Amino acid sequence: MSMMADTVERGCPSGLAPPAEDRASDFSAFVREAGKEKALSLSVRGAKCGGCLSKIEGALQALPGVTTARMNLSTGATDVRWTGSLDPNRVAQTVRDLGYGVSARAEANDADLHKAEERKLLIAMGVAGFAAANIMLLSVSVWGGHGEMGEATRRGLHALSGLIALPAVIFSGRHFFGSAWSVLRKGKANMDVPISLAVILAFSVSIWATIKGAEHAYFDACVMLLFFLLIGRFLDARLRRRAYSAALDLAALQNRSVNRVSSNGEVNAVRAADVVAGDRLLLAAGERAVVDMTVLDGVSEVDESLVTGESLPRLASVGSKLFAGSVNLGTPLTGQALAGTEDSLLSDIARMMEAGEQRRSGYRKIADRAVSLYVPFVHTTAALAFLGWLMLGAGFEHAIMIAVTTLIITCPCALALAAPVAQVVASGRLFRKGIFLKSGDALERLSEIDHIVFDKTGTLTLGEPELMNADSIPAEVLAMAASLARASRHPLSRSLVAAAGPGQMAANVKEQPGLGLEAEIDGNICRLGSADWTGATKGAAKGPVLWFACGDDAPVRFDFHDVAQAGTRKTVETLQAEGYELEVLSGDREEAVATVSHDVGISQWTASASPAVKVKRLEALRAEGHNVLMIGDGLNDAGALSLAHAALAPGAAMDISQSASDAVYSGGPEKVPFILETAKRAQNITRQNFALAAIYNVIAVPIAVTGHVTPLVAAIAMSASSLIVTMNALRIEAGGRS
C-alpha cells in the first residue's frame, strides 16, 4: 500500500487542481439514508483528467463496505454509497489524501431542472431530425417525379409526410409554441412568435394542399425549421447549464461543518448553516472560519490572504476579530460567532456577486438586438406580401400560401445558429488550452475590454514567497533551519523547506505564535522567526525576512520575496502593445505590491485595497466608461470580479472567485492575451454570421414575396444558410496565435 502511495501522483497533473485545503469539516452531517445504504454526495475539485477518475473511484471502492463510487468528471459530482459503519469523514479524507479539494454537495432541485430542460431539448431535436430526414426522403421523390408522378401517388406521399410531421411538430414545436403564447398574452413578441406562426401556418396550408391534391406541401420545411432551431437552442442550454453548475460549487463551499462547544464543554460537529450569533466555536489548526468571530481563547497566526489579499499571516489573540474565510495556521482557537453564516463576510461577498451578476444579465447580447430588429421585419413582410397579392387579384388561398412561404424562408435558422455555434467553437478552442469558459455571452463581453485590473497575490505572483539568498547561506544552516520550519504551516517556513529540499524534522518543535519556532538541536537551543525572537538587530529589508539562530552563533538572515510568475512581463508588454490599460489592485502591503508591479512593468497600482475598495475602484472605472476585465483569485476579489464587465480567475483560485468569473484558466497570466484574442475573433465571426443571415434574407425575401419559393427552394435555402453560418464559425479555429 505504501508503494502505491508513492507511485500515485497527488492531484491532477493538468495543473488545474486548487491547492488541497486542510479542512477539518465533519461530513457525517451530510450523510443521507438510501434504503439500506448510506449515501454521500461530494463535490470534488481539481479532477480534470482520466487518471483522476480511476484514481478517485478506485480508492473509494477499496474502502470497506462501499458498494458504488461514481464520479462525473465533467462536474466533479461524486456519489458514494456504502453499507456498514464506514466513517463518512474517511470517505472524504480518502479523496483529500489523493490531493483534491472536497466538500459536501448541496442537493439542489434546480440542478435537476436544468438537466431535464437540456434533455428535453435534445430529445425534441432528435425527434425533429428523425422526422425531417424521413419526410425529406418522401419529398425528394415527389420533387424528382415532378410531372411524371400520378396525382394519387403524390397525394399518398404527402399524406404520409403529414402523418410523420404531425407528432413531430407537436412534440418538438411545443418549446416554441409555449414560449410564444406566454409572451403574446403579455402583448409582446419574441423570436418564438414568427417561428410558431410559420410552423403552424405552413403545416395547416400543407394539410389543405394534401386534401386538394395540390403540387406543393411544406411538411419538410416545417420540421427542418424546427430541427435547425432546436440545434441552436440545445447548444445554448448546454452552455448555460455549465455556467450554472459552476455556481453550485459556491453553494458547496458553504456546506461545512463547524465544531461547536456546548455550555458543558462538549464539542459537537454541526452544519455551518446551523451556527447562530453567540455560539462558541472551536477553530482547529488548519481549519477555515465559516463565520465572522471574536477570539475568546488562544493565540495563533491566521492566514487572511483569501480575505484581504495580504500575503503574510496575522497574529490573532484574545479579542481579535476573525473574518469568515481566514485559515488558522497555528494552535487551536476558541471564538464566539458574531453572526450566522447568512450574515458573515462570505455571504456578504456572495450577495455582492449576486448584485453584480444581475447587472451583468442586463447586458444586451448582440443576438437579442438582432432579434428585436428581426421580429417586426418578418411579420411586416409576410403581412404585406399577403395583402399585396390579395390586392393584385390573387385568390385568398394563393395569397396565404405566399405569406407562409415568406415566413418560412425568412425564419431565423441562420440567425438562431449564428451566435451559439461561434460560442461553442470558441469555447472548444479555449478548452484545449486549459481555459474553461462559463457562459456564452462572456466572449462577447471579453471582446469589448479596454482596461485590465490584476490582483497581485496568486494572479501575477504565485502567492508563495521565494527564498532569495539561498546561495549565501551555508548548507548545514539551511538544513537546520528547515528541520524547524517543517513543523510549521507558515508560508515563509514552507518556502524555506522548499528551498532546502527533503530532510528530517527536528524533535519537539515549539511554535510561539507571532514570534517563531524553537527546538533543541545537538544540545543547543535553536530559534527560527522574527528578529526579536532570535536576538538579531533589524535591518532594512525589501521583503519579508526570517532569522535563524542556534546557541551562541550569530543569527542568519533569510530574505524572501514574492516573485512574479514566469513570462508575466512579456504578457504585460503584449497586452500594452495591443492597447489595453493595465492596473494592479491588491490587498497586500505597499512595498510588496510596488516591487511586483515594477518587476512586471505595470505603472499604475493600488495597495492595501479591501474588498470594498476594490468594488469602489471598479465602480469608478465603469463610471468613466471603461469596460474592465478583472483577474483575481481571492475571496476579497469575488465582489470586484462579479462587478467587472468580464472576469477571469486562475485555476488555483478560491471556488467563490471561480464562480464569480466568466472563465477559469490554468497556468499563468500568459493565457490572458490568448483568451482576449479568441473572444475578439469569436465576436467578429458572430457579427459576420449575422451579416450573412441578413444578406440571405435580402436575397430570399424578394424570391418569396414574388411567389417563387417551392418546397425545394425552401429546403435548399434553409440548409444552405445554416451550413454557411456553421462553416464560417469553424474559421475561429484556424490560424491566429498558437
Next chain:
Amino acid sequence: MEIIIYLIPVALFLGGAGLAAFIWSVNSGQYEDLDGASYRILEDEDKPL
C-alpha cells in the same frame, strides 16, 4: 413499384428504432459525463495479482 408499400414502413420502422435508442440513451444519462466516458473505456477492470 408496389414494393414501396412495404419499403416505406420498413424504413420508418428502422428509423424509429434508431430514434427510440437515442431517446433511451438520453434518458439513461449517457450524455451526462462526456469527459469521463472517453476515459472510462481505457480503464482496466482487471486488478493486478
